[in-house]
Amino acid sequence: MTPTGPSDRSMPRRAVLGGMAAVPVLAQAARAQGRPIKIGVLTDMSGPYRDFGGRTSEVCAKLAAGEFAGKGFAVEVIAADHQNKPDVGAGIARQWFDRDGVDVIVDNPNSGVALAVSAVAREKNKIFLACGPATTDLTGPQCTPNTLHWSYDTYMLARSTGGATVKMGGDSWYFLTADYAFGQQLQKDTSAFVVGSGGKVLGASPYPFPGTTDFSSFLLSAQASRAKVLGLANAGTDTINSIKQAAEFGLTKTMQIAALLMVINDVHAIGQETAQGLIMTESFYWDLNERTRAWTRRVVALSPTNWPNMCHAGVYSSCLHYLKTVAQMGAAEAQASGAATVARMKSMPTEDDCFGAGSIRADGRTLFPAYLFEVKKPSESKSEWDLYKLQATTPADEAWRPLAQGGCPLIKA
Amino acid sequence: MFGFSRSQSIGFVIMLALIATSPFVLYPVFLMKVLCVALFACAFNLLIGYVGLMSFGHAAFYGMGGYLTAHAAKEWGLTPELSILVGGAVGAVLGLLFAWLAIRRQGLYFAMITLALAQMVYFFCLEAPFTGGENGIQQVPRGNLFGIIPLGSDMNMYWTVAGIFIIGFLLLHRVVYSPFGQVLKAIRENEPRAISLGYRTDDYKQIAFVLSATLAGIAGGTKALVFGIATLTDVNFTTSGDVVLITLLGGLGTIFGPVVGALVVVSMENYLAQFGSWVTVTQGAIFVVCVLLFRRGVIGELGGLLKLSL
Numbered sequence: 001m002t003p004t005g006p007s008d009r010s011m012p013r014r015a016v017l018g019g020m021a022a023v024p025v026l027a028q029a030a031r032a033q034g035r036p037i038k039i040g041v042l043t044d045m046s047g048p049y050r051d052f053g054g055r056t057s058e059v060c061a062k063l064a065a066g067e068f069a070g071k072g073f074a075v076e077v078i079a080a081d082h083q084n085k086p087d088v089g090a091g092i093a094r095q096w097f098d099r100d101g102v103d104v105i106v107d108n109p110n111s112g113v114a115l116a117v118s119a120v121a122r123e124k125n126k127i128f129l130a131c132g133p134a135t136t137d138l139t140g141p142q143c144t145p146n147t148l149h150w151s152y153d154t155y156m157l158a159r160s161t162g163g164a165t166v167k168m169g170g171d172s173w174y175f176l177t178a179d180y181a182f183g184q185q186l187q188k189d190t191s192a193f194v195v196g197s198g199g200k201v202l203g204a205s206p207y208p209f210p211g212t213t214d215f216s217s218f219l220l221s222a223q224a225s226r227a228k229v230l231g232l233a234n235a236g237t238d239t240i241n242s243i244k245q246a247a248e249f250g251l252t253k254t255m256q257i258a259a260l261l262m263v264i265n266d267v268h269a270i271g272q273e274t275a276q277g278l279i280m281t282e283s284f285y286w287d288l289n290e291r292t293r294a295w296t297r298r299v300v301a302l303s304p305t306n307w308p309n310m311c312h313a314g315v316y317s318s319c320l321h322y323l324k325t326v327a328q329m330g331a332a333e334a335q336a337s338g339a340a341t342v343a344r345m346k347s348m349p350t351e352d353d354c355f356g357a358g359s360i361r362a363d364g365r366t367l368f369p370a371y372l373f374e375v376k377k378p379s380e381s382k383s384e385w386d387l388y389k390l391q392a393t394t395p396a397d398e399a400w401r402p403l404a405q406g407g408c409p410l411i412k413a
Numbered sequence: 414m415f416g417f418s419r420s421q422s423i424g425f426v427i428m429l430a431l432i433a434t435s436p437f438v439l440y441p442v443f444l445m446k447v448l449c450v451a452l453f454a455c456a457f458n459l460l461i462g463y464v465g466l467m468s469f470g471h472a473a474f475y476g477m478g479g480y481l482t483a484h485a486a487k488e489w490g491l492t493p494e495l496s497i498l499v500g501g502a503v504g505a506v507l508g509l510l511f512a513w514l515a516i517r518r519q520g521l522y523f524a525m526i527t528l529a530l531a532q533m534v535y536f537f538c539l540e541a542p543f544t545g546g547e548n549g550i551q552q553v554p555r556g557n558l559f560g561i562i563p564l565g566s567d568m569n570m571y572w573t574v575a576g577i578f579i580i581g582f583l584l585l586h587r588v589v590y591s592p593f594g595q596v597l598k599a600i601r602e603n604e605p606r607a608i609s610l611g612y613r614t615d616d617y618k619q620i621a622f623v624l625s626a627t628l629a630g631i632a633g634g635t636k637a638l639v640f641g642i643a644t645l646t647d648v649n650f651t652t653s654g655d656v657v658l659i660t661l662l663g664g665l666g667t668i669f670g671p672v673v674g675a676l677v678v679v680s681m682e683n684y685l686a687q688f689g690s691w692v693t694v695t696q697g698a699i700f701v702v703c704v705l706l707f708r709r710g711v712i713g714e715l716g717g718l719l720k721l722s723l
Contacts (some may be wrong), residue, residue, distance in 0.1 A: 079687065090445060090640045091442055111547065
C-alpha cells in the first residue's frame with residue numbers, strides 16, 4: 001500500500017462518509033503546494049487518560065503547527081480517540097499512514113497502544129512521537145529508528161521521586177503496589193534509588209489489580225511500619241482512590257505520600273484539600289519560569305478547563321522540533337523517509353518554551369531535567385491551578401536510564 | 414450441501430460478493446477486523462442463538478486464542494496457519510473446561526460461571542510472563558502462509574482472513590442445519606422434553622460449547638496476526654459484553670445477524686474515533702434505539718418484514 005496519492009482523494013469511501021464532505025475540499029486546497037505535512041494526534045478522549053492527553057494534546061499540536069504557517073509547507077492536524085484499545089489504535093495508525101497521508105503520530109497515552117503504534121510506524125517508515133506512554137520499552141528492547149519518546153518514562157519518575165525525596169529527608173519508605181508488571185517494576189526501580197541514595201525500604205503491600213477499591217487494610221499496615229514516605233506504585237483511579245483514603249485515615253499527617261505516576265490534572269481533580277503535601281515528579285510545570293507561563297497562557301486560551309501537563313508540553317515540543325526539522329530538510333524529503341527525518345531530529349538540539357534546551361539520544365530518548373514537586377496547601381495557593389512547589393531538580397544527564405542499560409537494538413549497531 | 418434455504422443462498426451470495434469487492438473500496442485492515450469480529454460473533458451466536466446458552470466469558474477464548482497464536486508465531490516461529498490452529502486448539506481446551514463446569518447450571522448461573530472463569534483467565538493473562546502484562550505481545554510477524562505466500566501485504570492477508578471467515582461461517586451453518594443442530598434447537602425450546610425424548614442434552618451442550626470456543630479462538634488468533642499484537646483488551650470482560658451486543662444488534666439466532674452486527678460496531682469504533690468522546694455516547698444511543706425499536710436485531714427485523722428466515 002503506497003502513501004496517499006492524489007487518486008486516493010476520490011475514493012468512494014469518501015462518498016460513504018457523506019458527513020465528511022469538507023475533508024476532500026481541504027485536501028484539495030492544500031495540494032496546490034505539494035502534499036501537506038499531516039500530524040495525527042492519537043489519544044484517549046473518552047477514557048481514563050482524557051485529561052492527561054485528550055483534546056488539550058490536539059490544542060498543543062495545533063499551536064506548534066500554527067507557528068509554521070507560511071513557511072513554505074502546509075501543516076494539518078487531525079485527531080482520533082484510540083479508546084485505549086491497542087487494535088483500534090494500531091488500526092487507526094495504519095489507516096492514517098496508508099490512506100490519509102499522515103506523516104507523524106503524536107501523544108498516545110497507554111503503553112500497550114503506544115508499542116503497537118510504534119511497530120506500525122516502523123513498518124510504514126513514518127514517525128511516532130510518544131509523549132503519553134510511560135513504558136521504558138519504547139527506548140529499550142522495542143526501540144525503533146522511527147520512534148522518539150518525549151516527556152517522561154517510569155525510570156525517570158522512579159529516579160526523581162525515589163532519589164530526590166531521600167536527599168530531602170524522606171529516607172524510610174513503604175510501598176503500596178498494584179500487583180502486576182507495571183506496579184512491580186515501579187516499586188523495584190524506586191526501591192533501588194531509595195536504597196542507592198542511603199534510604200531504606202521497610203516493606204510493601206502488593207494489592208490485587210485490577211478491582212481493588214478498598215485500600216484500608218494496606219494503608220493500616222503502611223501506618224504500622226512507621227515509614228516516613230508512602231510510595232504509591234500504581235496509576236490512574238487506583239492512585240486517586242488510595243490518596244483519598246489515606247487522607248481519610250489521617251495518614252497524610254504522619255507520612256509523606258509519594259505518587260509515582262501522577263500529573264497536575266489528577267491533583268486538580270482530587271482537590272487540593274485532599275492532595276496537599278503529596279510529592280510527585282513531572283518534567284514540566286506551567287509556573288516554572290516566564291517562558292512556561294507565557295506558553296501556558298496560549299494553551300489555556302484554547303483549553304480553559306484543562307491546563308497543560310508534561311504530556312501536553314511534550315506534544316507541543318515534539319511537534320515543534322519535528323516541524324523545525326521539516327523546514328530544514330524540505331517537506332518532500334522529510335515525508336519520503338520517517339527514519340531519515342528522525343535521525344535528523346536526533347542530531348539537532350531541542351529548544352522550546354516548555355522544556356528549554358534539550359537533546360535527543362540515539363535510542364530516541366529526549367533528555368530534560370526532572371522536577372520533584374510538592375502539592376501546596378490551599379492557603380499557599382494564589383489561583384486554581386497554582387498547585388505545585390518545586391522541591392528538587394534532577395539534571396537531564398542524571399534523570400534518565402543510562403543508554404547502555406536500555407538494551408535498545410539500535411545501540412549495538 | 415450446507416442446507417441453505419433459498420433466501421439464505423441469496424444472502425450468502427450477496428455476502429460473498431461484498432467480501433470480494435469491498436477491499437478495493439474500503440481499507441483492508443478495517444475489513445479484516447470486521448471479519449475477525451464477525452467470526453467471533455457467529456461462534457458466540459451458535460450458543461446463544463441456537464442452544465440458548467448465554468455465555469459471558471467468550472473473551473477468554475478469543476483473547477487466549479490471540480495470545481497463543483501470537484506466541485506461536487513470534488516465539489516458536491510457526492507458520493500463520495499453524496499458529497491460528499494453535500489459537501483454535503487453546504480455545505477448544507478452555508471451552509472444554511468451561512463447559513464441563515458451566516453446563517451443570519442454567520440461565521443466570523451459567524452466565525455467572527462463565528464470567529467468573531473468564532475473569533480468572535484475564536488475571537492469568539495479566540500476570541503470566543509470556544503475555545507481557547499490559548504491554549501485550551507486540552510485533553508479531555504475519556509470516557508466510559504455508560511457508561510460501563507472504564502475508565506482509567494487506568491484500569494477501571485479507572484473502573486469507575476472508576477464507577478463514579467463510580470456512581468458519583459455512584461450518585457453523587452446516588452445524589446449525591444438521592440433525593445435531595435440530596437437537597440443539599430442541600434443547601433451546603424445551604430441555605426437559607429433549608431429555609424425555611432420550612437425548613443426552615449435556616453432551617450436546619458440551620459439544621456446541623467447545624465448537625463455539627474453538628472458532629472464537631481461531632477468530633482471536635487471526636486478529637492477532639492481522640494487527641501483529643495480542644493484548645489484554647481481547648480477554649477483558651468488556652469484549653465478552655461487546656460480542657453480546659454485536660449479536661443482539663445484528664439479530665439473535667440468524668446466520669447473517671452477527672456479521673451485520675460486527676460491521677456496525679467495528680465501523681462505529683473506527684469512524685467515530687475522530688469525534689473523540691462521542692464514540693461511547695453514540696454506541697450507547699444506538700443500542701438503546703435498537704432495543705426499543707427493533708428487538709430482533711437488524712437482520713431479525715428484516716427477515717420478519719420479508720417473512721424470510723435469514
